[in-house]
Amino acid sequence: MKRRPAPISRSLLAAMLFAALAGRILAQTNAPKTTSAAPPEASAPAKKPDVVFVPTRPEVVDKMLEMAEIRTNDILYDLGCGDGRIVVAAARKYGIKAVGVDIDPARIKESLENVRTNNVAHLVTIKQADIFELDFHEATVVTLYLLPELNVRLMPKLAKLKPGARIISDEFDMKGAKPKEVVHLDPSPDDDNGESQSTLYKWVVPWEPE
Numbered sequence: 001m002k003r004r005p006a007p008i009s010r011s012l013l014a015a016m017l018f019a020a021l022a023g024r025i026l027a028q029t030n031a032p033k034t035t036s037a038a039p040p041e042a043s044a045p046a047k048k049p050d051v052v053f054v055p056t057r058p059e060v061v062d063k064m065l066e067m068a069e070i071r072t073n074d075i076l077y078d079l080g081c082g083d084g085r086i087v088v089a090a091a092r093k094y095g096i097k098a099v100g101v102d103i104d105p106a107r108i109k110e111s112l113e114n115v116r117t118n119n120v121a122h123l124v125t126i127k128q129a130d131i132f133e134l135d136f137h138e139a140t141v142v143t144l145y146l147l148p149e150l151n152v153r154l155m156p157k158l159a160k161l162k163p164g165a166r167i168i169s170d171e172f173d174m175k176g177a178k179p180k181e182v183v184h185l186d187p188s189p190d191d192d193n194g195e196s197q198s199t200l201y202k203w204v205v206p207w208e209p210e
Ligand SMILES: C[S@@+](CC[C@H](N)C(=O)[O-])C[C@H]1O[C@@H](n2cnc3c(N)ncnc32)[C@H](O)[C@@H]1O
Pocket: 048, 049, 050, 051, 052, 053, 054, 055, 056, 078, 079, 080, 081, 082, 083, 084, 085, 086, 101, 102, 103, 104, 107, 129, 130, 131, 132, 144, 145, 146, 170
């Protein structure tokens, strides 16, 4: 059976994300390794993930893709793709090409399995790479669920995407870039404390400075 992480509160998630960032090893990485959707063997990571894996809720994935206003020729990159749920949803629902990138071999394995079971290998590529070493200039849609400071580190590359490219971030803003849209989503119905409430941010290249 497919392993699913236990439900997690939003505040615990934030604490975990920041703890992971604070504790990360500042080792330098080699050139990124690439794994196509075909061979399921993933390599050991060159460095630790900058942030732990916490999956985006399915209804939030749907909203992120809706906010991206996807067109037929779009190429979506999910930077830190976890189990591949966003790239698989983009391919299934919109029939577009999508690339999921993660540094963690366990996530690569899960993503490849997700791609396989959903029969979207003709549309989805999964790469094992460090997103900070990655060339993603072909992306017309980028999805993020990282940390505010990681979003900021990606800004120089995001700013060079084609005009009109959309960037959608779950939960975290990007200091210095004024979002075009901010959406607050209600918590999931089984969440009594409201901690699963989500805020989504959208920027369109070139964005307005903040
Ligand atoms: C919070 S999870 C988001 C997963 C997925 N995008 C989603 O929304 O469900 C962040 C992911 O980023 C990955 N990650 C962290 N640092 C990374 C790096 N430098 N390069 C590539 N992936 C990284 C982690 O392994 C993790 O799977």
